Amino acid sequence: MLGYTITQWLFGILSFLAIMFGLMVVFSRNPVNSVLYLVLTFFCIAGHYLLMNAQFLAIVHIVVYAGAIMVLFLFIIMLMNLNEDSEPQKTWITKIIAAVAGGMMLFVLVGSLKGSEQLGLSTYGSSQIGLVKNLGLVLFKDFLFPFEIASILLLAALVGVILLGRKEPVMDKKL
Amino acid sequence: MCAVVFGLSLGVAAYATLWERKFAAFLQDRVGPDRAGWHGILQPLADGGKMFFKEEIIPNLSNRFLFVLGPSLFMMTALMTGAVIPWGADFVIGGKTYSAQITDINIGVLYLFGVVSVGVYGIMIGGWASNNKFALLGAIRASSQMISYEIAMGISVIALVITSGGTLSLREIVGQQDAGVCNFVWQPLGFLIFFICALAETNRAPFDLPECESELVGGYHTEYSSMKLGLFLFAEYINMFISSAIMSAFYFGGFNFPFAAELYNAMGLEAGSFWITLIGFGAFFTKIFMFICVFMWVRWTLPRFRYDQLMNLGWKILIPLSLLNLALTVVVEYFRGHIQF
Numbered sequence: 202m203l204g205y206t207i208t209q210w211l212f213g214i215l216s217f218l219a220i221m222f223g224l225m226v227v228f229s230r231n232p233v234n235s236v237l238y239l240v241l242t243f244f245c246i247a248g249h250y251l252l253m254n255a256q257f258l259a260i261v262h263i264v265v266y267a268g269a270i271m272v273l274f275l276f277i278i279m280l281m282n283l284n285e286d287s288e289p290q291k292t293w294i295t296k297i298i299a300a301v302a303g304g305m306m307l308f309v310l311v312g313s314l315k316g317s318e319q320l321g322l323s324t325y326g327s328s329q330i331g332l333v334k335n336l337g338l339v340l341f342k343d344f345l346f347p348f349e350i351a352s353i354l355l356l357a358a359l360v361g362v363i364l365l366g367r368k369e370p371v372m373d374k375k376l
Numbered sequence: 377m378c379a380v381v382f383g384l385s386l387g388v389a390a391y392a393t394l395w396e397r398k399f400a401a402f403l404q405d406r407v408g409p410d411r412a413g414w415h416g417i418l419q420p421l422a423d424g425g426k427m428f429f430k431e432e433i434i435p436n437l438s439n440r441f442l443f444v445l446g447p448s449l450f451m452m453t454a455l456m457t458g459a460v461i462p463w464g465a466d467f468v469i470g471g472k473t474y475s476a477q478i479t480d481i482n483i484g485v486l487y488l489f490g491v492v493s494v495g496v497y498g499i500m501i502g503g504w505a506s507n508n509k510f511a512l513l514g515a516i517r518a519s520s521q522m523i524s525y526e527i528a529m530g531i532s533v534i535a536l537v538i539t540s541g542g543t544l545s546l547r548e549i550v551g552q553q554d555a556g557v558c559n560f561v562w563q564p565l566g567f568l569i570f571f572i573c574a575l576a577e578t579n580r581a582p583f584d585l586p587e588c589e590s591e592l593v594g595g596y597h598t599e600y601s602s603m604k605l606g607l608f609l610f611a612e613y614i615n616m617f618i619s620s621a622i623m624s625a626f627y628f629g630g631f632n633f634p635f636a637a638e639l640y641n642a643m644g645l646e647a648g649s650f651w652i653t654l655i656g657f658g659a660f661f662t663k664i665f666m667f668i669c670v671f672m673w674v675r676w677t678l679p680r681f682r683y684d685q686l687m688n689l690g691w692k693i694l695i696p697l698s699l700l701n702l703a704l705t706v707v708v709e710y711f712r713g714h715i716q717f
Binding site: 233237261276279334 | 504
């Protein structure tokens with residue numbers, strides 16, 4: 202079809218949808234709609250993982266991001282019932298600063314990705330690397346140290362959340 | 377195959393509604409529905425017809441698109457889970473091998489989790505779009521309950537996967553139970569945890585807090601009428617059917633049964649015969665039916681939890697228990713020789 206393979210077509214369609222939904226996240230007036238568009242974006246990204254033979258990553262992406270994290274986001278937004286009228290509007294200075302900061306983040310990301318072609322990371326192992334068993338072997342043999350570092354980072358975040366969310370013990374029992 | 381599973385899920389769910397009412401009537405010493413057809417056998421059709429002809433109401437202040445999307449999504453995810461369940465052994469007709477399973481993906485267990493975790497969006501979107509406080513409370517209860525119980529369920533399934541030799545394909549999990557004993561023997565605690573979590577994930581009593589009629593009118597489906605309400609109620613029965621199927625496949629050998637090979641030998645059936653698939657399907661269905669009965673028995677016996685009891689059970693009892701189960705499983709499997717260090 203027009204000189205492209207089916208994989209290239211799928212890549213193009215998924216990328217278009219992901220970018221479109223990503224824009225819709227930003228432009229929706231209603232925060233609940235934003236979250237739902239973000240969920241759709243995650244599904245498109247999971248499709249990209251599938252195209253790269255990373256089945257495990259794709260399904261875990263859906264379970265963790267779409268199935269758990271976004272449900273909690275939705276949960277909070279529904280409880281707070283945000284909308285334009287009650288929400289304090291940001292001034293234009295804040296908006297410009299946010300745009301500049303976001304643009305610099307994009308700059309850093311593009312800069313770091315630009316050099317990744319020479320590293321040849323995408324050809325690590327065989328094309329079956331995305332299967333659960335092969336991925337597990339690689340993670341726990343070749344990349345054990347980074348894996349453990351990541352888990353310590355998560356543990357630290359967990360402890361921090363529990364500390365922040367904990368109610369202060371009531372010292373004064375006489376009420 | 378797709379159409380067969382689709383029809384099967386819907387048909388079983390329809391007759392599960394009738395069976396639920398008959399079962400409740402039996403437990404409460406009543407007769408139950410007996411007007412439509414012989415012993416009420418046409419009651420599901422009458423119910424369905426009534427649902428279709430009821431007036432359809434969409435609240436003025438609701439988000440119309442999301443209001444319709446909610447029940448559709450809930451129904452869709454309920455039907456999607458049936459795709460990876462192996463309903464019977466492969467059979468050969470005219471030299472071609474047919475599989476009694478829609479697809480055997482090698483991450484079947486994770487696929488189930490993915491679909492179940494997306495299923496909660498149906499309730500959340502529906503409850504929020506209704507623009508009603510009771511519906512919103514029901515939706516929020518449903519989502520927090522499902523997220524809490526998914527963790528314990530996931531950990532108990534990890535233990536099961538270790539027992540099954542590290543495969544995530546449902547066909548292989550069922551297949552390695554055909555000789556010897558079923559997984560329940562090695563995973564009694566894991567099964568108990570999985571069963572309790574399945575009750576909570578399907579929003580069945582005693583975990584039906586999202587629709588808790590004594591506090592929340594109707595919970596997340598308060599504003600729904602006509603067939604959109606029907607979809608919500610109906611999807612619950614499909615979920616119950618599918619989770620019974622998953623429990624039979626995970627812990628009770630699916631379409632295998634004791635002395636199956638001897639029986640097939642005595643009947644003179646060769647491997648690949650359609651009759652083997654059919655008999656295996658019958659055995660699988662008997663197990664599913666028994667689990668559906670247990671679901672109903674629990675519903676009509678136990679009173680509903682209070683919300684803090686529900687959260688305590690999920691986080692303080694089931695999650696530590698499932699971690700203990702995981703540790704025990706690793707020790708047991710090490711001595712059985714399934715794990716090498």
